[in-house]
Amino acid sequence: GNSVTQMEGPVTLSEEAFLTINCTYTATGYPSLFWYVQYPGEGLQLLLKATKADDKGSNKGFEATYRKETTSFHLEKGSVQVSDSAVYFCALKFTGNQFYFGTGTSLTVIP
Amino acid sequence: EAGVTQFPSHSVIEKGQTVTLRCDPISGHDNLYWYRRVMGKEIKFLLHFVKESKQDESGMPNNRFLAERTGGTYSTLKVQPAELEDSGVYFCASSRGGVAGSYEQYFGPGTRLTVT
Numbered sequence: 001g002n003s004v005t006q007m008e009g010p011v012t013l014s015e016e017a018f019l020t021i022n023c024t025y026t027a028t029g030y031p032s033l034f035w036y037v038q039y040p041g042e043g044l045q046l047l048l049k050a051t052k053a054d055d056k057g058s059n060k061g062f063e064a065t066y067r068k069e070t071t072s073f074h075l076e077k078g079s080v081q082v083s084d085s086a087v088y089f090c091a092l093k094f095t096g097n098q099f100y101f102g103t104g105t106s107l108t109v110i111p
Numbered sequence: 112e113a114g115v116t117q118f119p120s121h122s123v124i125e126k127g128q129t130v131t132l133r134c135d136p137i138s139g140h141d142n143l144y145w146y147r148r149v150m151g152k153e154i155k156f157l158l159h160f161v162k163e164s165k166q167d168e169s170g171m172p173n174n175r176f177l178a179e180r181t182g183g184t185y186s187t188l189k190v191q192p193a194e195l196e197d198s199g200v201y202f203c204a205s206s207r208g209g210v211a212g213s214y215e216q217y218f219g220p221g222t223r224l225t226v227t
Contacts, residue, residue: 004153036218043115044154044202044218089154098144098156098167099216 002027006090006102013080013109021075021105023064023090031092033057033066033073034099038087047075047088080109113137115219117203123225129191132222136185136205142166143186144206144216145178149199157201160186161208193226200224 007022025033035047035057048057053068062077073090090102116135124130136143145157157176158168162183171178175194180186190197200223204216 041220043220044204046215091154098159098170099146099154100156101146101148101154103151103153104148 002031002092002094002100004090004092004100004102006088006105008103008105010106010108013107015082015109015111016079017109019075019077019080019084019107021088021090021107023073023075023102025071025073025090025092025100027071027092027094029094030068031094033064034091034093035062035064035073035075036089036091036101038089038104040086044089080107082109082111085109115203115205115217117201117219117222119222120220121223121225123227124193125227126195127192129189130193130224132188132190132201132224134186134188134203134205134219136203137217139207140205140217141183141208142206142216143180144204145186145188146202146204147199148202148221149196154202157188190224193224195226198224198226 003026032051034049036044037047048059050057050066056065064075085108087104087106089104091099093099118133143160146154148154156170159166160180177189200221202221204218206216
């Protein structure tokens with residue numbers, strides 16, 4: 001079946017620290033991979049995506065590379081800010097079908 | 112352009128009662144999806160409408176859940192009777208027409224349902 005496993009939180013970092021949120025997946029086929037972010041009181045927003053192996057998605061300083069050999073899509077940012085505090089969801093999707101999400105990782109960045 | 116809106120933002124009901132959640136998709140979006148996140152777990156797909164038709168309802172947990180999208184605009188999700196395990200956050204998402212997977216799904220803020 002299809003599933004996504006992401007590192008459990010909560011994660012607390014100081015401002016300007018390096019962030020990694022691990023995400024691995026199991027899929028029957030070759031899905032597209034996504035990171036969504038939910039800021040407090042808001043809906044899920046697409047952060048970045050990658051549609052095939054070795055693609056790198058990037059946005060707002062965040063990056064993730066689609067690694068087929070390790071079935072991973074880890075999220076990284078070199079220097080986090082307080083405004084990055086949110087819940088981050090890793091997800092996979094096949095064209096025309098629904099998303100399969102991970103459990104979400106809560107990130108708090110302290111000044 | 113307004114985003115996906117959901118009402119109410121939070122609902123607290125007693126076990127055995129009925130609750131109806133509403134989702135207004137982005138205007139012109141033919142695809143509408145419902146998802147649910149139970150506390151601490153992953154967000155799970157419930158069902159997918161294309162206009163007023165149910166394209167995929169494989170994620171609906173049981174027959175206590177009824178989703179409708181009359182006229183192909185807004186959608187409602189009714190839970191009757193509600194059980195404790197129905198507590199969670201219910202998300203709605205919409206996307207444009209055509210091949211559904213080709214277009215980004217825009218999510219609403221969710222409705223937090225608490226069943227006591």
